[in-house]
Amino acid sequence: MHPETVHITPYRSHAWVLITLLTFTVITVTVTWIDLSALTVFIALLIASVKSFIVLTYFMHLKYESTLFRVFVFIVLFIYVLVILFTLADYAYR
Amino acid sequence: MEHRDDIGAKLGMWLFIFTEILLFGGLFLVYAIMRSSYPDEFHQAAHHLNAFIGTINTVVLLLSSATVAMSITAIQKGNKKLAVILLFITLLCAAAFMVNKYFEWGHKIHIGLYPGSDLMVTLSHGQVMFFSLYYFMTGLHMFHLVVGGIILTIVMIKVKKGTINADRYVLLENGGLYWHLVDLIWIFLFPLLYLIT
Numbered sequence: 229m230h231p232e233t234v235h236i237t238p239y240r241s242h243a244w245v246l247i248t249l250l251t252f253t254v255i256t257v258t259v260t261w262i263d264l265s266a267l268t269v270f271i272a273l274l275i276a277s278v279k280s281f282i283v284l285t286y287f288m289h290l291k292y293e294s295t296l297f298r299v300f301v302f303i304v305l306f307i308y309v310l311v312i313l314f315t316l317a318d319y320a321y322r
Numbered sequence: 323m324e325h326r327d328d329i330g331a332k333l334g335m336w337l338f339i340f341t342e343i344l345l346f347g348g349l350f351l352v353y354a355i356m357r358s359s360y361p362d363e364f365h366q367a368a369h370h371l372n373a374f375i376g377t378i379n380t381v382v383l384l385l386s387s388a389t390v391a392m393s394i395t396a397i398q399k400g401n402k403k404l405a406v407i408l409l410f411i412t413l414l415c416a417a418a419f420m421v422n423k424y425f426e427w428g429h430k431i432h433i434g435l436y437p438g439s440d441l442m443v444t445l446s447h448g449q450v451m452f453f454s455l456y457y458f459m460t461g462l463h464m465f466h467l468v469v470g471g472i473i474l475t476i477v478m479i480k481v482k483k484g485t486i487n488a489d490r491y492v493l494l495e496n497g498g499l500y501w502h503l504v505d506l507i508w509i510f511l512f513p514l515l516y517l518i519t
Binding site: 234236239243245257260268272275279280283284286287288289293294296297304305308311312316319 | 355384394502505509512
């Protein structure tokens with residue numbers, strides 16, 4: 229391990245990430261006060277996905293790890309999405 | 323020279339995290355199916371959940387995630403004291419989360435809303451499914467939070483002793499990864515359970 233290749237994230241960046249995540253939390257809570265019926269779940273999941281992307285990228289340092297880590301995470305999430313789609317399709321068309 | 327492979331250690335931690343994602347992923351899948359089968363019952367049952375406590379706990383977990391991430395910055399810069407303080411704040415957040423959960427679950431159990439209670443058997447199948455998933459998913463999540471708290475306590479002691487330092491801190495990174503996973507799961511649990519009213 230060469231210390232000079234290590235990426236040190238400044239405290240400020242972490243603080244900004246936290247503020248962004250808290251902002252999204254406020255949005256996800258306030259959005260439920262408006263009745264959007266079918267869209268509610270979609271918006272909630274969309275915001276949750278954006279928040280997890282931020283956590284994975286910055287807090288979990290995926291941005292600064294080797295490509296291998298990102299490929300692994302992508303494959304796992306891809307497989308999980310496939311499992312969801314196949315199961316839901318099975319329920320919808322049986 | 324001592325053998326050491328930080329990338330390998332982190333990759334191992336990620337592989338473990340993948341198994342956790344699939345564990346909770348399975349439960350989220352059950353949730354999705356049950357919710358589409360019983361939309362009205364889920365809607366009614368979710369009214370019993372305290373969205374305020376849920377929101378407070380979301381903020382607490384996000385804050386604790388940020389302090390863990392910052393403690394890595396602190397150790398990289400060689401600021402041992404700050405790293406310990408930040409980890410301690412994280413543990414305080416974990417404790418606050420548990421206290422909130424205690425009151426939340428305590429209230430529900432007090433009014434008789436728990437699996438197998440007299441009140442629960444009178445509810446419709448969809449509502450029973452909602453509360454079973456609520457207790458199981460938040461319970462399993464809380465179990466992870468306790469484990470994460472124990473790991474971070476060990477990490478904090480090691481930072482204090484100097485076994486984790488500016489030169490070798492992969493254990494802190496892996497402990498942090500686990501803690502972020504706990505946060506990640508809550509990011510989905512919170513809107514799906516608390517905010518669907």
